[in-house]
Amino acid sequence: MVRSITQWTKTLSFPARIAPNKSKDSAKNGQVSPNITPTPSNSSLSCHTVKNNEINYMMNNNCSSLTEVNQIYSDPESEKAIMSSVVYCIHHKEGCKWSDELRKLKAHLNTCKHDAIPCTSKCGAQIPRVLMEDHLKYTCAQRRTRCEFCNKEFSGHALDNHTGTCGSEPLYCENKCGVKIHRRHLSQHKISDCSKRLVPCRYCIKEFVADTLPTHHLKCGRVPVQCPNRCDANILAREDLETHLKEDCSVSVLNCTFKEAGCRFKGPRLSMEQHLEEYCQQHLQLMCGVVSKQQHQIASLKSALSRLSLNYSGTLIWKISDFSMKIAEAKTKEGMELVSPPFYTSQYGYKLQASLFPNGNGAGEDTHISVYIKILPGEYDALLRWPFAHSVSFTLFDQSTCPEKACNILESFIPDPTWKNFQRPSKEPDSLGFGFPKFVSHEMLKKRSFMKDDVLFIRVKVDPSKIVAV
Numbered sequence: 001m002v003r004s005i006t007q008w009t010k011t012l013s014f015p016a017r018i019a020p021n022k023s024k025d026s027a028k029n030g031q032v033s034p035n036i037t038p039t040p041s042n043s044s045l046s047c048h049t050v051k052n053n054e055i056n057y058m059m060n061n062n063c064s065s066l067t068e069v070n071q072i073y074s075d076p077e078s079e080k081a082i083m084s085s086v087v088y089c090i091h092h093k094e095g096c097k098w099s100d101e102l103r104k105l106k107a108h109l110n111t112c113k114h115d116a117i118p119c120t121s122k123c124g125a126q127i128p129r130v131l132m133e134d135h136l137k138y139t140c141a142q143r144r145t146r147c148e149f150c151n152k153e154f155s156g157h158a159l160d161n162h163t164g165t166c167g168s169e170p171l172y173c174e175n176k177c178g179v180k181i182h183r184r185h186l187s188q189h190k191i192s193d194c195s196k197r198l199v200p201c202r203y204c205i206k207e208f209v210a211d212t213l214p215t216h217h218l219k220c221g222r223v224p225v226q227c228p229n230r231c232d233a234n235i236l237a238r239e240d241l242e243t244h245l246k247e248d249c250s251v252s253v254l255n256c257t258f259k260e261a262g263c264r265f266k267g268p269r270l271s272m273e274q275h276l277e278e279y280c281q282q283h284l285q286l287m288c289g290v291v292s293k294q295q296h297q298i299a300s301l302k303s304a305l306s307r308l309s310l311n312y313s314g315t316l317i318w319k320i321s322d323f324s325m326k327i328a329e330a331k332t333k334e335g336m337e338l339v340s341p342p343f344y345t346s347q348y349g350y351k352l353q354a355s356l357f358p359n360g361n362g363a364g365e366d367t368h369i370s371v372y373i374k375i376l377p378g379e380y381d382a383l384l385r386w387p388f389a390h391s392v393s394f395t396l397f398d399q400s401t402c403p404e405k406a407c408n409i410l411e412s413f414i415p416d417p418t419w420k421n422f423q424r425p426s427k428e429p430d431s432l433g434f435g436f437p438k439f440v441s442h443e444m445l446k447k448r449s450f451m452k453d454d455v456l457f458i459r460v461k462v463d464p465s466k467i468v469a470v
Contacts, residue, residue: 091115094128261286311343314463318354320456327442330359331366342376345462350388351378354460355433364437369445371411372435373460377425388415388422395459396440399452407448411436 083103089096090105091114098108109115116126119135121142127135136143141157150168167184174186175196181189190197195211203222217223221239229251236244245252254272256265263286265275276283318340320326330336340354353374361370371394378384393412400406413434415422421434445451 089114091128258283258286261290311341312347312349313343314345314349314461316340316343316352316354316460318356318458318460320356320458322454323358323451323456324454327358330357335361337361340460343460344378345390348380348383349378350381350384350390350462351376352460352462353433354394354458355435356458360437362437364439368438368441370435370437371439371458372433374433375422375425377427381424384424386422386424387417387419389417390415391463393459393461393463394436394439395461396450397457397459399449399455399457401449409440409444409450411439 083101085102086099087102087105089098089108089112091112092098094114096112096114098112100108113130114128116128117132119125119127119140119142120132121136121140123140123142125135125140142155144153144155145159146153147159147162147166147168149166149170152162154162165183167182169183170180171183171186173179173181173189173194173196175190175194177194177196179189179194195209197210198207199210199213200207201213201216201220201222203217203220203224208216221237223238224235225238225241226235227233227241227244227249229245229249231249231251233244233249250269252269253266254269256263256272256275261283263279263283265279267275320338326336326338336358338356338358340356342351342353344351353376355372355374357364357370360366360368361372364370373392375388391412391414393410396409398406398408413436415434419434440450450456
């Protein structure tokens, strides 16, 4: 391949440079001393041999022949010095190790394996000789090769277009069924053969993945089934079978309606009506026994529930709602009394109950609220000490928004052992009890926050330190 001096000098690298100890006059006159000492250089000729601006002039004007160089350097000695300069191959960065005189570069490039030459298949590409074999085999647009799937022969450009569309290329199904199939059969596979395609159930019309459809058919409520009793009914849907057996099947064997009450009759549906008519009296007796048994169970449950709800702490917090309405009612209804839930001083202690008169009682009538404590007959009275001798206190809470400023009303007493109210109670306890007729006045209720949102809170507390139990 013929190259111009411009192509050479663009990438030339000189391994030697003329020593700088020559006289400036020699350089100015363009004379070259025969005693030239080469020194290392990478990219330029010596200033004694080639002027940089002249070389640039040749490159910029695309000088393409050695004749142009001869016209510039008519001096044979200068030409000889230039052409004898030692240079690297223009492809030394690509790995070529060649280095010799400039005059031999042209011949070297004709054989340099790193030099680019036109593709031998005439695809138009410039390819280094060392890469030509791979280019012709893999990348040349004019290469001839066969598709690995359909084995048809194509040019390189046609193969690139063919790749990705070959009907014989095996592909995995997009539904992830795990099957590999030729591209041309893929659409049909997804429609009719793929185990992961969606298929409607022929009974309920809902869609399911194809490989789960048999499992669905085992549970599908619309699958037709026959009555297991072989009755005259037509084919039924599976979801209707249970209702059919319970209500419609004429030969179904049924238990008597009064089975839970104790009747043990079992027979076909056709004979059930006759059985109910004939055994009406027996069924009535069975139901009476069931009712009696249930009444005992209800009474037992109520007793257990009442025991669970009892207070055994010795302290009762009594919430009285709608108190204004209850005072108004008490003023029109003489002797109106409110009673608290019963509570115990301990689990096996005394049973007590508080009572309150909204409009007062005795000395506090019409002016005060009266509170009392009653001793009720308890389950463990036979084991307790009598008379009742534990101190009792009543506290009316001040419901102030600032607890530090609250001023509760507290009244307490120690029972008199001689007082009848504190003896062991009979089955009909004293109707009043013992307490404070003038616990708090109606006027005092209005002065502070004793009544808030029409609610009073009263605490009744028995001193637990004196509880005596077996």
